[in-house]
Amino acid sequence: MTTPKRIGILTSGGDCPGLNAVIRAVVKCANRRGWDVYGIPYGTDGLMHIAEGRYDLKSLLLRDHGYDLPGILQGIDVLQFLSGSILGSLSKGHPEDPAVAAKIIEGYRLLGLDALIAIGGDGSLDIIYELAQKGRWNLIGIPKTIDNDVPFTEKSIGFDTAVQTVTTALYDLTFTAASHDRVMVVEVMGRDAGHLALHSGIAGGADVILIPELVSELSPTVVNQICQKIAEMRRRGRKFALLVIAEGVRGEGGERIKLVGDYLAKLVANRSGALCQTGDHNFCEMDQVETRATVLGHIQRSGTPTASDRLLASAFGRKAIDLIEEGRYNRLVVWEAGRVRSKDLTEVITIIRDCHSRGICPGPVETDSTMVKVARSLGIYVGDPTTLPEKTVHDAVDIWQAEVKLV
Numbered sequence: 001m002t003t004p005k006r007i008g009i010l011t012s013g014g015d016c017p018g019l020n021a022v023i024r025a026v027v028k029c030a031n032r033r034g035w036d037v038y039g040i041p042y043g044t045d046g047l048m049h050i051a052e053g054r055y056d057l058k059s060l061l062l063r064d065h066g067y068d069l070p071g072i073l074q075g076i077d078v079l080q081f082l083s084g085s086i087l088g089s090l091s092k093g094h095p096e097d098p099a100v101a102a103k104i105i106e107g108y109r110l111l112g113l114d115a116l117i118a119i120g121g122d123g124s125l126d127i128i129y130e131l132a133q134k135g136r137w138n139l140i141g142i143p144k145t146i147d148n149d150v151p152f153t154e155k156s157i158g159f160d161t162a163v164q165t166v167t168t169a170l171y172d173l174t175f176t177a178a179s180h181d182r183v184m185v186v187e188v189m190g191r192d193a194g195h196l197a198l199h200s201g202i203a204g205g206a207d208v209i210l211i212p213e214l215v216s217e218l219s220p221t222v223v224n225q226i227c228q229k230i231a232e233m234r235r236r237g238r239k240f241a242l243l244v245i246a247e248g249v250r251g252e253g254g255e256r257i258k259l260v261g262d263y264l265a266k267l268v269a270n271r272s273g274a275l276c277q278t279g280d281h282n283f284c285e286m287d288q289v290e291t292r293a294t295v296l297g298h299i300q301r302s303g304t305p306t307a308s309d310r311l312l313a314s315a316f317g318r319k320a321i322d323l324i325e326e327g328r329y330n331r332l333v334v335w336e337a338g339r340v341r342s343k344d345l346t347e348v349i350t351i352i353r354d355c356h357s358r359g360i361c362p363g364p365v366e367t368d369s370t371m372v373k374v375a376r377s378l379g380i381y382v383g384d385p386t387t388l389p390e391k392t393v394h395d396a397v398d399i400w401q402a403e404v405k406l407v
């Protein structure tokens with residue numbers, strides 16, 4: 001038995017399914033070692049509020065089976081089923097005010113923590129890393145995001161569930177699309193990365209998948225190619241089409257578009273009609289094409305975590321506790337080739353910052369990845385392979401593939 005430890009845990013950045021399953025795993029593994037786990041409410045804001053004396057510290061102590069249901073249902077451990085975060089989460093930038101940062105650091109000290117486990121995405125891990133450096137915290141990071149764009153990990157918590165949610169939505173839209181011969185455009189989350197759109201698009205039977213790594217903007221050429229694809233399908237008797245677009249794909253002039261699915265639906269409707277009028281008979285049937293857009297929005301961030309996310313959460317939570325037991329701090333827990341491993345957090349954050357400063361996503365879809373090849377092989381339109389976006393995502397991948405050290 002090692003010396004009992006006091007662990008803090010917080011969730012930061014946008015929520016996603018599986019956060020509670022990580023918390024559950026951490027508490028179970030820690031309690032079995034006789035360690036205490038303190039749940040910090042609302043990310044680093046909680047530490048600030050602890051410093052301000054707003055919490056009775058004992059009330060923050062998390063216990064295995066501390067969330068029991070009443071009556072006969074007592075004893076059911078609901079944490080691995082529930083989405084959201086029992087701790088609440090925080091989406092804020094770096095604390096600009098040094099007084100705020102000092103308070104957050106003081107909160108860690110007051111709790112008397114031996115280590116802090118932060119479950120976050122690329123942005124929030126960067127913020128917490130900076131505070132940890134200032135406060136000399138023993139930090140362990142666990143990656144979560146439905147965008148799956150944290151570098152060095154093949155999987156982040158929440159991604160698999162979001163893929164399932166979007167895949168189900170595509171199935172549900174298929175029959176109404178077919179009944180009305182409509183082109184259904186489905187806008188999927190993914191501000192900078194297209195993993196979610198790509199994976200769910202393939203699994204959900206999409207005909208077109210647009211992700212920022214492969215199609216940076218909805219240029220007239222891209223829209224023409226999409227219309228061409230729809231025309232070809234219609235000629236073969238498939239009257240409806242499913243188009244999946246990641247929210248990070250830009251407008252015609254390279255600008256960010258608020259409802260890019262709606263924007264694409266209008267472009268396709270207008271262009272197909274115009275193509276017929278200019279005498280291209282392939283598109284004449286498309287003159288009657290009706291488009292509809294669905295924005296899946298935050299529904300992708302909720303829903304009961306899939307078995308795969310629960311397993312990942314359990315494995316990540318256990319690894320975090322193991323790292324603390326071994327005294328190996330400043331590490332990011334990652335998934336690589338079927339194994340849980342860890343990566344030096346300083347290296348990860350250096351790459352995240354470098355990519356952000358150059359406007360590149362730190363964990364993009366690689367343009368020659370297996371799933372991109374699968375999509376192309378299935379005849380799904382994912383953009384013209386000869387005209388990849390100028391600011392190539394290979395930059396990010398090259399940077400971090402150069403010196404990966406996983407343990």
Ligand code: F6P
Nearest residue numbers: 014091121145146147189190191
């Ligand atoms: O970072 C994950 C993400 O799901 C993005 O894909 C999306 O743009 C963003 O969160 C929206 O977050 P919020 O509405 O919470 O600011």
